[in-house]
Amino acid sequence: MRCKDEQEILTLISCGNPDGLKSLFDLYYKPLCIFAMNFLDSFGESEDIVQDLFVKFWEKYKDKQFEGSLRAYFFTAVRHNCAKVLKLKNRYNLQLEEEYIDEPVYSEEEFEGECRKLYAEIARLPEQCRKVFELIVLKDMKYKEVADFLGLSVNTVKTHFARALKQLRSSLQILLVFLLRK
Structure with missing residues (x-):
């Protein structure tokens, strides 16, 4: 049944119908946020990643056909985006550490x-x-x-x-x- 639902959603999206995006959002939003929480500390960050993903998907496929599994696409994309966020956080934390390490404690x-x-x-x-x-x-x-x-x-x-x-x-x-x- 999910494949039929996904196919209908993809048809709506490829025709530029916003109801397709809403259906897609209703189907995957919560599971994707929960999945993102496995990688990130913040539910807010998880929501941001998932929302950005829906926006990018809509912008890319609102007028053309998507080929493949929506489930695989979204979960893989969330995992990659979480990895990017963690990498940026790690780089920022390393920069902060280097700044504090370079500052002498005493003159x-x-x-x-x-x-x-x-x-x-x-x-x-x-x-x-x-x-x-x-x-x-x-x-x-x-x-x-x-x-x-x-x-x-x-x-x-x-x-x-x-x-x-x-x-x-x-x-x-x-x-x-x-x-x-x-």
Whole structure:
């Protein structure tokens, strides 16, 4: 029965009769919007894609014959249009990320000041914690290497490092910026 309905709709559309477009819209609008929602977050965007598709179809076939399956045509077109929207969104999001990544969090003077504060905080650590912290963070050594270098067990190195981090927790944001900048 659907094929007969589709054939009648196509005949109306090819004659330029708007009732054909209305029938086509009534038949496929909701299923196409639901299908588009599988790809997009917004029902509004889904509706826009489907409505644009009906307009383009009408403009293209209102005075000529369409060959093929309406169902296959519309669902394929919705899938492709959703992919285009997602691609554009992804490109826009990447541009935003690049803009934010390129902007420095701190000016050079602020960064230097924060580094001085960080070094002052590190200098206030107990001697063994400070040595362990400096070797792991500043010299990029592994726990085992630090343990061998200082003649300590790996567990002792881990404990000293944990204590150093705990004491520096108030300056963690500064530390994070420092480590990322390194």
